[in-house]
Amino acid sequence: MNRATLTLLALLLICALSLVSAQQRGRKLVTAIERAQIEERKLNQEWLRLEYEQRNLSKSARIRDAARNQLNMSPIAPNRTIYLREER
Amino acid sequence: MKRVGFSTTPNLVLRLPMWRSRLMLFMLFVAFTALVVRALWIQGPGNAFYEAKAVKGTQRELEMSASRGKILDRNGQVIATSLEAKAVIAYNDTIPKDLSDEKIKQLAALLDMREADVRKKLKDERNQVFLKRQVDPVIAQKIRKLEIPGIGLNNEFRRFYPEGEAMAHVVGFTNVEDRGQEGMELSRENDLAASTGKRRVVVDRLGRIVEDMGVLQLPQNGKDLKLSVDSKIQYIAYNALKDAVEKHRAKAAGAVVINVQTGEILALANWPSYNPNDRKILSGEQLRNRVMTDTFEPGSTIKPFTVALAMEKGQVNPNTIMSIGAKYLVGPKPITDTHNYPSLTVAEVIQKSSNIGTSKLAMNMPASEMWDLFTAVGFGQAPKVGFPGAVAGRLHPHQKWMPTDQARIAFGYGISTSLFQMARAYTIFARDGELVPVTIEHSPDYKPGTRVISAKTAIEMRSMLESVTEPGGTALKAHAEGYRVGGKTGTAHKVAGKGYASNKYLAYFTGIAPMSAPRIVVAVMVDEPTTNGYYGGQVAAPIFSTIVSETLRAMNVAPDSAVKNMVQRDDAIKPGSAAPIQRVVLTQ
Numbered sequence: 274m275n276r277a278t279l280t281l282l283a284l285l286l287i288c289a290l291s292l293v294s295a296q297q298r299g300r301k302l303v304t305a306i307e308r309a310q311i312e313e314r315k316l317n318q319e320w321l322r323l324e325y326e327q328r329n330l331s332k333s334a335r336i337r338d339a340a341r342n343q344l345n346m347s348p349i350a351p352n353r354t355i356y357l358r359e360e361r
Numbered sequence: 362m363k364r365v366g367f368s369t370t371p372n373l374v375l376r377l378p379m380w381r382s383r384l385m386l387f388m389l390f391v392a393f394t395a396l397v398v399r400a401l402w403i404q405g406p407g408n409a410f411y412e413a414k415a416v417k418g419t420q421r422e423l424e425m426s427a428s429r430g431k432i433l434d435r436n437g438q439v440i441a442t443s444l445e446a447k448a449v450i451a452y453n454d455t456i457p458k459d460l461s462d463e464k465i466k467q468l469a470a471l472l473d474m475r476e477a478d479v480r481k482k483l484k485d486e487r488n489q490v491f492l493k494r495q496v497d498p499v500i501a502q503k504i505r506k507l508e509i510p511g512i513g514l515n516n517e518f519r520r521f522y523p524e525g526e527a528m529a530h531v532v533g534f535t536n537v538e539d540r541g542q543e544g545m546e547l548s549r550e551n552d553l554a555a556s557t558g559k560r561r562v563v564v565d566r567l568g569r570i571v572e573d574m575g576v577l578q579l580p581q582n583g584k585d586l587k588l589s590v591d592s593k594i595q596y597i598a599y600n601a602l603k604d605a606v607e608k609h610r611a612k613a614a615g616a617v618v619i620n621v622q623t624g625e626i627l628a629l630a631n632w633p634s635y636n637p638n639d640r641k642i643l644s645g646e647q648l649r650n651r652v653m654t655d656t657f658e659p660g661s662t663i664k665p666f667t668v669a670l671a672m673e674k675g676q677v678n679p680n681t682i683m684s685i686g687a688k689y690l691v692g693p694k695p696i697t698d699t700h701n702y703p704s705l706t707v708a709e710v711i712q713k714s715s716n717i718g719t720s721k722l723a724m725n726m727p728a729s730e731m732w733d734l735f736t737a738v739g740f741g742q743a744p745k746v747g748f749p750g751a752v753a754g755r756l757h758p759h760q761k762w763m764p765t766d767q768a769r770i771a772f773g774y775g776i777s778t779s780l781f782q783m784a785r786a787y788t789i790f791a792r793d794g795e796l797v798p799v800t801i802e803h804s805p806d807y808k809p810g811t812r813v814i815s816a817k818t819a820i821e822m823r824s825m826l827e828s829v830t831e832p833g834g835t836a837l838k839a840h841a842e843g844y845r846v847g848g849k850t851g852t853a854h855k856v857a858g859k860g861y862a863s864n865k866y867l868a869y870f871t872g873i874a875p876m877s878a879p880r881i882v883v884a885v886m887v888d889e890p891t892t893n894g895y896y897g898g899q900v901a902a903p904i905f906s907t908i909v910s911e912t913l914r915a916m917n918v919a920p921d922s923a924v925k926n927m928v929q930r931d932d933a934i935k936p937g938s939a940a941p942i943q944r945v946v947l948t949q
Contacts, residue, residue, distance in 0.1 A: 351843030
């Protein structure tokens, strides 16, 4: 009887301690998830920003300007074009 | 010293009155009872208050942000996107009264505001004032580093439009609250709009989140919207308009390009335009999407419909010879042509754009049949493509037509349409008699149309429209190198007051290309050209030509007209020779 009580008491103590440590670990993980989520949002925003920048750099107006003025290129003219047909 | 034992202390011998100890006992009892009652109260009915207090200390409701959907062109290129920005807020009860001038100066410089304006806002009676909204995050970070107490930063989004002016009327813009105000941003608000979410968390004493209690409201990002517009073709159209407006010193211009196979709008451009990224100074003139919202008397561009109806009814064929003469009298005012033709074939009526010939054909038909055809091609009804402010134009019921009305409606006076309606109507010629349903959303499949006229009539009309751009026609300048094109010019006097203004014109051209297998319909309008001509054939046709040749090349459409070849065959090119050639692989 006495022995059983002691064993149960020990088990109870172990359970209580592991509950505390599990809770602590849980909280740490939640904090880590939060941090990761903030990071994810930041990276998402960064990606959107880069996508926007890429679009800004590749827009027709800029390319046309660069091709004409910096590279001295001229638009395609049909009489200077060879058309290749894909074989069916 | 005499010792006194505890049990024999004289104090115990002393007899005190009983009531004193009983009173003491009673008071203790009362005190304990009060404690028990209080404890029961706290655990029972008074619990909610304390629980709320405890929750307030540890639990927080956090907003979960969601961003507005992107708008993409047909190739997936971004034409409107939301990026994170900050709202700079002043909590005026927290800002120290003795804030140094230096800090205010730095703050004003970072916000790009005048110092006096910043001071005024900081002295505002309201507790919470927006100093500036939609501030770039990098600048917001610098403001945070100033460490001014009472200056807070809130998350919000700012909309960016990389295509700027060229795409302004298609895409529209949003306000600071991220709500659509114009264009697609307005008409697709429900799909694009995001709704923020909410969640409850437990925080520790340092404010870190230690437990997630669950989501109260799920955040919903706005849906992305893919349009049928091609930003390359849009730029081609916008640029062509811009150049033409400068050349002819015109008031405004508009153009629309429709893919006749899929019914998709490939470009819809207007001049004047505005930069949707900077919406501080905007006028109604700039905001107007003329292609959709302005109606005009279409003039000669409507003639092919009248002539097609006469051919459809079997009254004439393209080679039927008609007597024309100098004038044709219907009602009080005679109808005239710019040149005097004794006689013309029906094909030449279109080629030379004869008002008399078209009126004569119209007067041989019942008004109801003309009305039916015009209604079937969409005149007099607002097109349902999801643009805000799309207008119906004017087409009076045929019962109200007088003979003179019928004769004039036949060549485009007494009826009004938008440029968009005209472009769509022309799809019946491009699509062998079918009217194609038009859309602004990306849907690259072939769309079945509604038959309006027979394929035979449509094909005959196409060759008549082609003759307009050939020697002897009114629109030689519509000719696009490498491609066979066809179309119809139009020049109309502008309505001013009760009549027509003698010196104010609208010049149009609506056409189809390439003629061997039509792919696009292009409609162009120039409002009040003042220099270098005012006829549709002089002003609008060259714009059509530019748009068609550049668009078809961008779409990799094979030329269907002979071009003088300047390049040698591939096998004849010597290595190192600087032959300026391009090779284009055709996939169709």
